[in-house]
Amino acid sequence: MNPEILKLARVLGVDPERLGYLADVDSYEVRLLREQVSTTLFDANLVVLERMALASRLLPASVLAKIAEKVFGPLLCARIAGLVDVARGVDVAKRLSPKFLASVATELDPRRATAIIIRIPVPTVVAVAEELTRREDWITLGRFVDHLPDETVRRCVRLLDDAGLLRTAYVLDDQRRIDHVLGLLGEQRLPGLVRTAAGDDTLWAPAVDLLAQLCEERRALVRPLLADLPDELRERAEAALG
Structure with a gap:
C-alpha cells in the first residue's frame, strides 16, 4: 500500500484499508492532506494547551515527569511538547521512561518539537528506538529520521534487521x-x-x-x-x- 496512505491512517487512527479509495490519488496530495490533518489536530484546543505549557513552568522537572506519565498520558504530552521551553522539554524528556517516550513519539508531530528532539541524549533516543523496533512501529521510526543528527540515526538504524530497515525506509517522509x-x-x-x-x-x-x-x-x-x-x-x- 502507498506509504502516504499508511501514514495518513496512523494520523487518523484508522485501518489503512479504510483509505484504500485514495490509492489513485497522487502521493504528494495525500501527504498534503496528512499534514493538514495533523496541523488541525495539534492546533485544536491550542489556547488550553498553551496555558498548560505555561503552568508547567511552576513545577520541578522531576515532578512534572511523574505527572506526565501518570496523569497526562502520551497524547497530551505530544500535544504540549512543541509549546514548552526547549531546555525545559529536554529536562523532562530525560526523566521519562523509554516505553513512555516511545508512546509519546507515536503521537508526536516531530516538525513541532525538532528543537527538543535533537537535544535529547543519544542513549535515550536509542532506547526509544529499541522500544519502537520491538513494537515494529516502522512509521514512527521513519518519521524521526529527518529530525535526528547523522550519528544518532546511524545508531538507531543499526538496531533494525533487513526487513525492518526496508519497512522503515518505505515510510520516510523525505525519500531522498x-x-x-x-x-x-x-x-x-x-x-x-x-x-x-x-x-x-x-x-x-x-x-x-x-x-x-x-x-x-x-x-x-x-x-x-x-x-x-x-x-x-x-x-x-x-x-x-x-
Missing part, C-alpha cells in the same frame, strides 16, 4: 534520505536487503522504492545481485534502477 541513511550504514547492508526482499513478497514494494532512491554508485553495487531474484521482482528492480 534513503540513500544518505544507507551511506551511514555502509554498502555491506545492500546484499542482505536484496536477499530479504527476495524471500518475502510483502517487502517487494519497499525494496523497489529503496532501489529507486540509490545513487549511481550504489546502483552499480546492486545490479549484480538481481540475477537470483524472482522474475517479477527482478523486472521491477531493474526498472527502478534504470
Whole structure:
C-alpha cells in the first residue's frame, strides 16, 4: 500500500484499508492532506494547551515527569511538547521512561518539537528506538529520521534487521534520505536487503522504492545481485534502477 496512505491512517487512527479509495490519488496530495490533518489536530484546543505549557513552568522537572506519565498520558504530552521551553522539554524528556517516550513519539508531530528532539541524549533516543523496533512501529521510526543528527540515526538504524530497515525506509517522509541513511550504514547492508526482499513478497514494494532512491554508485553495487531474484521482482528492480 502507498506509504502516504499508511501514514495518513496512523494520523487518523484508522485501518489503512479504510483509505484504500485514495490509492489513485497522487502521493504528494495525500501527504498534503496528512499534514493538514495533523496541523488541525495539534492546533485544536491550542489556547488550553498553551496555558498548560505555561503552568508547567511552576513545577520541578522531576515532578512534572511523574505527572506526565501518570496523569497526562502520551497524547497530551505530544500535544504540549512543541509549546514548552526547549531546555525545559529536554529536562523532562530525560526523566521519562523509554516505553513512555516511545508512546509519546507515536503521537508526536516531530516538525513541532525538532528543537527538543535533537537535544535529547543519544542513549535515550536509542532506547526509544529499541522500544519502537520491538513494537515494529516502522512509521514512527521513519518519521524521526529527518529530525535526528547523522550519528544518532546511524545508531538507531543499526538496531533494525533487513526487513525492518526496508519497512522503515518505505515510510520516510523525505525519500531522498534513503540513500544518505544507507551511506551511514555502509554498502555491506545492500546484499542482505536484496536477499530479504527476495524471500518475502510483502517487502517487494519497499525494496523497489529503496532501489529507486540509490545513487549511481550504489546502483552499480546492486545490479549484480538481481540475477537470483524472482522474475517479477527482478523486472521491477531493474526498472527502478534504470
